[in-house]
Amino acid sequence: MFYTMNGGDRIFRVTATNTNWPTPLLGQGAYFTHGGRFNRVGQATVYCSLDPVAAITEQAFYQALDWHRAISFQRLNPMTYPLTSQHTLWCFTIDPPPPLVDLGDQQAMNMFQYPPHFLHNPSLNPRPGVHSLHQPTARDYTGTQGLADDIRAYIPPAGMNQPRPEGVKSPSTRMPGKYGHQPSNLALFIMEPGIQMPYQNRSNLADQWELTIEFLEMRTGQPVTFNTPEIEWERPRFQIGPVGSNPIPAYAGRPRAAVINPGQWYTLDVCYT
Numbered sequence: 593m594f595y596t597m598n599g600g601d602r603i604f605r606v607t608a609t610n611t612n613w614p615t616p617l618l619g620q621g622a623y624f625t626h627g628g629r630f631n632r633v634g635q636a637t638v639y640c641s642l643d644p645v646a647a648i649t650e651q652a653f654y655q656a657l658d659w660h661r662a663i664s665f666q667r668l669n670p671m672t673y674p675l676t677s678q679h680t681l682w683c684f685t686i687d688p689p690p691p692l693v694d695l696g697d698q699q700a701m702n703m704f705q706y707p708p709h710f711l712h713n714p715s716l717n718p719r720p721g722v723h724s725l726h727q728p729t730a731r732d733y734t735g736t737q738g739l740a741d742d743i744r745a746y747i748p749p750a751g752m753n754q755p756r757p758e759g760v761k762s763p764s765t766r767m768p769g770k771y772g773h774q775p776s777n778l779a780l781f782i783m784e785p786g787i788q789m790p791y792q793n794r795s796n797l798a799d800q801w802e803l804t805i806e807f808l809e810m811r812t813g814q815p816v817t818f819n820t821p822e823i824e825w826e827r828p829r830f831q832i833g834p835v836g837s838n839p840i841p842a843y844a845g846r847p848r849a850a851v852i853n854p855g856q857w858y859t860l861d862v863c864y865t
Contacts, residue, residue: 593693593703594691594694594754594755595693596689596692596755597642597689599685599688599689600687601642602685602798603640603641603684603685603778604640604643604644604648605638605640605681605684606647606648606680606803607621607679607680608680609678609679613797614791614792614795616638617638617790617791617792618782618792619636619638619780620636621639628733629737629762629779630737630739630762631740631779632737635740635744635781636781636782637740637779637781637782638759638779639777639780640777640778641764641775641776641777643767643776643843643845643846644681644840645852645860646766646776646777648803648805648830648860649766649767649775649860649861650764650766650777651679651805652805652862653862653863655805655828656807656825656828656864658677659807673815673817673818674815674816674817675806675815675816676805677804677805678804679803679804679805681800681801681802681832682799682800683798683800683840684795684796684797685795685796685798686791686794686795687796688789688794690758690759690780691756692757692761693743693746693757693761694761695711695739695760695761695762696763704739704742704743706739710735710736711736712763713735713765714864740760740781744781758780758783759778759780760778760779761776761778762777762779763776763777764777766863767860768861768863771847773845773846773847775846799840801833801837802832803832803833804830804831804833805828805829805830806829806830806831807823807824808824808827808829809822810824825862826863826864827859827860828859828860829858829859830860831854831856831857831858832852833855834854835854835855836854839851840852
């Protein structure tokens with residue numbers, strides 16, 4: 593049921609460009625939003641991944657939602673092109689590593705009572721009620737938020753020699769699996785200091801990069817312009833920089849993973865359902 597990383601495992605997280613270290617470890621982005629897949633409003637949570645491409649794909653999904661919203665309102669607020677966004681990609685280690693509940697494990701499913709497809713629910717339907725202009729589309733994460741509540745509150749019975757969970761490892765819903773591999777993401781809970789050593793006190797910054805994500809025309813594969821008829825939302829591309837920075841080593845946990853070199857474009861596959 594538990595998944596424990598090694599202290600030297602490299603963890604990846606994407607943030608806005610105006611973020612400074614160690615802010616990526618504080619979970620503030622989740623705290624101040626309307627809630628995420630494994631957190632309610634006011635529950636600080638660090639969303640990240642051991643696979644850099646999974647972390648980037650997750651960001652590309654939410655960036656696409658931002659572009660969808662901007663396109664919807666462009667007659668009121670004219671857009672600029674191409675559809676390119678800038679972010680920061682962080683790489684860090686945590687030692688001692690947090691013990692995580694592996695939500696894909698059958699023992700976890702039996703203990704917390706949920707079926708496997710529960711974790712793959714895209715959860716993109718707006719909640720009931722009036723959707724106001726410029727209001728972000730709500731995502732109904734009620735089920736997985738409740739599951740995370742149960743895991744946050746779980747205290748292993750005496751004598752079981754289990755750690756108290758500090759987060760979850762969950763299948764990625766945005767990055768499709770290939771070659772029999774299921775991509776995954778991590779949701780690291782921010783807990784009271786009396787329960788948990790703060791992540792910023794046991795983490796080391798390993799590297800960081802400038803990250804560019806760009807969506808392209810469907811027919812030509814070229815950058816989007818005002819005259820683009822169709823946008824290829826499912827296959828954006830990304831690039832890390834600056835040129836001369838360190839490459840990202842191939843993630844050993846994903847079959848056929850390759851090194852990511854600065855200054856080169858790489859294509860992502862993004863799931864929306």
